[in-house]
Amino acid sequence: MRTRDTDKEKLVIAKAIEQIVQDGFQGFSMNKLAKACNISVATLYIYYQDKDDLIMKIGEEIGVDFFASTVKDFSPEMPFEEGLWKQWQNRAAFALEFPLQVACFEVIKHSPYRDQIMQSGLLADFKVMMRQFIDNALNNKQLVPMSFEVFWSVAYGPLYTLLNFHREGKSMGGKTFTLTPDMMEEAFNATIKALKP
């Protein structure tokens, strides 16, 4: 009888993430993945119905981990500045600890798998929580009213730009770059100035 093995399952997910980041979806196949994991294709099909099923499950898993990490010690009831800083710290910590997962999630987010993954239960809860945080800030007059997309790009854009520089190890014009806590705080202070009334 064919049985599941959780260690093997973890290896499969880790290798799949590596391959998706390296080759994108076009270069990714169940056969290649099985070879990289030193398992038979048949074993892979015990865990997943097909490539789509595998990508969906990986996307959901990364999304759920990201969600859990992002809301750690965070509450939508927090004062705006404190809550946003907590968001910055949590998002940065996840990106720095799991760069491959973040890169893989980026690939998935720019694919047709995106909508289905974003609709899954926990991620829907995450969106509600983030919405609530913004609504509270607006009601308490701690945030300048603006359209959601503009808010998001101002609130998180600087952080993700710095994290991208850090991941690449380079900033503008190829200059060597490492993100420091001081730099993150400097960027946050500039961001909060733009958002607070």
Place this chain on the structure above:
Amino acid sequence: METTTQLYIFKTDIGPLCANCEVHKTLSTHAEIQEWSIDTDDVDCVLRVASATLTPQSIIALINALGHQCHEL
């Protein structure tokens, strides 16, 4: 007697399926098949069948009778 559903994996030559084709109809209406799927994007067109009673040999015979090759992986 208690039975446990088992998952069997096969390499086949089944191409893209339509709801009306024989393979689809036969597998979907088979009383002893709890669940099935085919990855037609994969080079091995891998068929998965979950059944508590069928043997791999009987599933191979079923697919062969529908005009397709089928080998257990």
